[in-house]
Amino acid sequence: MNKKESKPIYVTSPSLPPLEEFITYLEQIWESKWITNDGDFHQEFEKKLADFLGVKYISLFANGTLALITALQELKITGEVITTPYSFVASTHALWWNGIKPVFADIEPKYCTIDPQRIEAAITAKTTAIVPVHVYGNPCNVEKIQEIADTYGLKVIYDAAPAFGVEINRNSVLNYGDLSVLSFHETKTFNTIEGGAIICHDEKTKKRIDFLKNFGFADETVVVAPGINAKMNELQSAYGLLQLKTFNEQIAKRKIIDDTYRELLKDVEGINFLNKNERVKYNYSYFPIFVNQEKYGMSRDDLYNKLKEHNIYSRRYYYPLISNFSAYKGLDSAKSDNLPIANRISDQVICLPIYPDIESNAIKRVIDLIS
Ligand SMILES: Cc1ncc(COP(=O)(O)O)c(C=O)c1O
Numbered sequence: 001m002n003k004k005e006s007k008p009i010y011v012t013s014p015s016l017p018p019l020e021e022f023i024t025y026l027e028q029i030w031e032s033k034w035i036t037n038d039g040d041f042h043q044e045f046e047k048k049l050a051d052f053l054g055v056k057y058i059s060l061f062a063n064g065t066l067a068l069i070t071a072l073q074e075l076k077i078t079g080e081v082i083t084t085p086y087s088f089v090a091s092t093h094a095l096w097w098n099g100i101k102p103v104f105a106d107i108e109p110k111y112c113t114i115d116p117q118r119i120e121a122a123i124t125a126k127t128t129a130i131v132p133v134h135v136y137g138n139p140c141n142v143e144k145i146q147e148i149a150d151t152y153g154l155k156v157i158y159d160a161a162p163a164f165g166v167e168i169n170r171n172s173v174l175n176y177g178d179l180s181v182l183s184f185h186e187t188k189t190f191n192t193i194e195g196g197a198i199i200c201h202d203e204k205t206k207k208r209i210d211f212l213k214n215f216g217f218a219d220e221t222v223v224v225a226p227g228i229n230a231k232m233n234e235l236q237s238a239y240g241l242l243q244l245k246t247f248n249e250q251i252a253k254r255k256i257i258d259d260t261y262r263e264l265l266k267d268v269e270g271i272n273f274l275n276k277n278e279r280v281k282y283n284y285s286y287f288p289i290f291v292n293q294e295k296y297g298m299s300r301d302d303l304y305n306k307l308k309e310h311n312i313y314s315r316r317y318y319y320p321l322i323s324n325f326s327a328y329k330g331l332d333s334a335k336s337d338n339l340p341i342a343n344r345i346s347d348q349v350i351c352l353p354i355y356p357d358i359e360s361n362a363i364k365r366v367i368d369l370i371s
Pocket of ligand 1: 087091161162183184
């Protein structure tokens with residue numbers, strides 16, 4: 001089938017709550033005229049979300065990037081921070097917005113997450129924190145990272161943007177580190193259109209984060225710090241409450257798609273994918289494959305373009321590496337000989353379409369073109 005004959009298939013497609021139920025909530029908001037600033041829906045969503053995820057405290061945000069920037073502010077992080085180049089740019093941009101120098105450490109090929117040994121090797125007298133990323137929702141080596149942080153006296157802020165609902169040993173991955181940050185952008189497994197959150201472990205920290213996301217206001221006349229405006233509004237909070245009802249069902253559907261890709265691509269020479277870790281409950285947010293050009297007989301980009309010609313819009317997450325963007329490529333740690341694994345994987349990866357309501361015919365089209 002050529003491009004003109006086929007329906008476009010995108011890498012993801014957002015799940016939306018039932019419109020009638022959302023309208024009922026909207027009517028309540030219209031009635032109350034309380035549309036932002038810690039309204040009833042915001043309070044209820046924070047509470048239900050914390051229960052749902054199995055974490056202690058959540059502060060809702062307008063998006064994940066502002067949540068990351070605020071998390072760094074909350075812990076007063078300065079100097080140098082060790083992070084991964086294999087992520088969405090916002091992980092490093094959040095450091096830049098805080099005047100922090102990013103120091104890139106290479107990744108482990110098995111899960112595409114930051115390599116703890118490389119973190120340790122990158123520590124200097126100026127290092128104050130680590131910002132690892134649960135790439136594709138795959139948990140980082142959280143135990144080892146905590147051990148390093150404890151030994152060197154560093155803070156850990158996880159960019160957990162894609163890790164909604166992920167658990168290790170039946171414990172939320174968000175319970176690790178000093179703070180974790182989620183994104184609820186429409187491309188994520190759980191969306192509030194735009195949105196995000198900081199997860200913390202004690203009430204005092206939550207209170208301070210809540211001040212920071214509201215310009216630093218502690219009350220009408222006291223501003224405790226140069227905070228920002230990063231609040232989630234009532235409409236998104238109400239929308240998010242409805243999304244919680246269907247999340248588990250959506251993950252079950254994603255698992256079937258993940259299983260199907262694994263089964264039908266397992267014998268294709270030169271196409272590899274990540275192994276699963278038995279200790280982890282996944283959210284199946286992405287399905288990355290890695291193209292070994294020699295064995296597959298075609299380059300990653302040729303395969304990517306072939307899919308595109310057939311109206312299949314996969315994405316090369318994460319290519320280019322953050323360390324190769326103009327803002328960061330001048331840093332010593334951005335040099336490719338410091339990041340050989342991240343560079344190799346970034347040149348091989350393609351994320352295939354995966355979303356709960358993808359049609360089986362669409363998966364067949366993707367698989368037929370690859371195999
Ligand atoms: C790893 C990672 N970090 C940060 C972000 C930024 O989140 P947001 O788009 O909600 O600002 C995203 C998603 O967009 C992401 O995937």
